[in-house]
Amino acid sequence: MLRLEPRPEPSRAMQALTPLAAVLLTLLLGGLLFAALGKDPVAAMRVIFVDPLLDGYSRTELLVKGTPLVLIALGLSFGFRAGVWNIGAEGQFIMGALAAGAVALAFHDVPGLWLLPLMALAGILAGLGWALIPAILKTRFNASEILVSLMLVYVAEQFLIAMVSGPLRDPQGFNFPLSRNFHDSALLPLVLEGSRVHLGVPVTLIAVALAAFVSRRHLFGFRSRLLGEAPRAAAFAGVEAGRMTVICLALSGAAAGLAGMFEAAGPAGQLAPSLPVGYGFTAIIVAFLGRLDPLGILLAGAVMALTYVGGEQAQYVLGIPAAANETFRGMLLFALLAVNLLVHYRLRLVRRAR
Template sequence: MSLIRLEPRGQASQAMVYATPLLAVLLTLLSGFVLFLLLGFDPMKALHAFFVDPVSSKRGIGELIVKATPLTLCAIGLAIGFRANVWNIGAEGQLTMGAIVGGGLALAFYGEGGWWLLPLMVIGGAAGGMAWAAIPAYLRLRFNASEILTSLMLTYVALLMLNYLVHGPYRDPDGFAFPESRLFEADAVMPILWAGTRVHLGAALALFAVAAGWVLIARTFIGFQIKVIGLTPAAAGYAGFDQKRVVWLVLLLSGGLAGVAGMGEVAGPIGQITPNVSPGYGFTAIIVAFLGRLHPVGILLAALLMALSFIGGEAAQIAMGLPKAITGVFQGMLLFFLLASDVLIRYRVRFGARRAVA
């Protein structure tokens, strides 16, 4: 007889829905402490360098927001899809396509831009992401192909296409054959929202996506349909909800948001098209979506936390000589602990042996 048991709760615990992400963060910090100790670093100093130093300056906070912007945009779209049981794993590819199309427009109209160029690039970025997400949608509805596989595989196609373009058609003619595009002109660059930092218009778009995502999920009938399809497809069929339409909608929506995120990267902090548009924002956004409980506000907070792990990892590399893998380790631990502690929503822990029957 075990000393620790899990006992089902009568009803899902709302308190635990909010408490488990915090618990996961706490466990991650604790494990990080032990990890640093075992690696022979001063754990307090390392954690400080990882989580506190990066955000103790205006510039640091600005960087946090810059990194959280694409994460939020991608994760909002993914979360809406996940709620409908549509598992788009390819946000990274859709983000890349957004950068290719949105950034391509900046290059196409190089030297002849105007006020209209940036809005056009936003639309183009969204369209690129949508087109890339439309492929898994069609394959799923026509051939019943798993969107998990198709969207993931298309990610690598998009990355290779980006690579080809920056080595070929997009390459800066005056760039000494470096695989980079020209620097975008002022008309094609996201305006800075907070002077002295790199926080750009994309952050406002991300906040708008949070608000719009919340309205969609919580207030609209289509959001209700998404929820029902995700929880109980048979009940959605009974109610007469069009499941094909919802699959199209959520994939196009998440692809579009990821595309805007990618366009925001090349027209924002990067300012040109390079082979490395994203350090894996599209994949990290999956963690962000779950860490944020598929809830838009939760996603915003989770995106900030994951952004911190990106810049904290960089800072810790510089300050303490920690390995680069540390960022991935922390992100992985966070998701692991979150999924593990999710069990507490439906179960409670009981200590001690079962009371004797007789």
């Protein structure tokens, strides 16, 4: 019979090969799906996965769409490695966008280079503060951070609606629950002419490099891994679980809050109830697809962004319904999650002992 056996250490070959296997698996399953819908599967795959990479504008859009995913996933990855489960990044993202937006609206029509840094600070602090609630409830009262952070997503969503239908509503906006458009000095500068690639994109890339350094070379990276993999050994090594919980949640909250600020001051340019489109949740998947490794997350974020940008094109060019794209994205995620196993385990044919 076939038996799973843990590998002594993660297989390098498998780390490289499994994503390819997953992609092949998805191409097969997705091909069947699209063929069942009467669409040319090869054309569908080309439009979703290849065309956006060959086209200049689409490439810049991949960066714009991928940035919040990667930034949030980076923040989450340290906590996930340490066994701290912040699944409320969506809420922290919303609070970050809201705080940054509130600052932008408070200083509407006030020019000044200080405004954007102030907004970024507000976004980071708001995200961090929102994440500290589950952190404190966890360390003080032992309340599960998974559940508290999840509950706080709904609270944040309702809070955003309350704010844009109330105090932050555009006074000239005919009562639509929308803020006014941010003033120019509250908008992130573009780094690529003729595109929507804003300052947040290079900042996120720097964050990837920084996170890669911290997770490989810095004590914090080591400690978070140790706490997740061997909590007892971590205690002996002087890692305080409570402190790590607070730090990990604060870090992920700050990253999500900053991502929220980037989204509000970048492509959105205003506050609206439709601002959160699930980046905080999708980033969790991105974090795992990237195996909690900064470079892996960068790659996973790119793949995820591709399914969005390419999926829209598949709708537009081939008439593939939005629902089929969502189903396909689900399949891709399943395949990627399924093959992860082979990195840490190997399949071995064994004879049953008699």
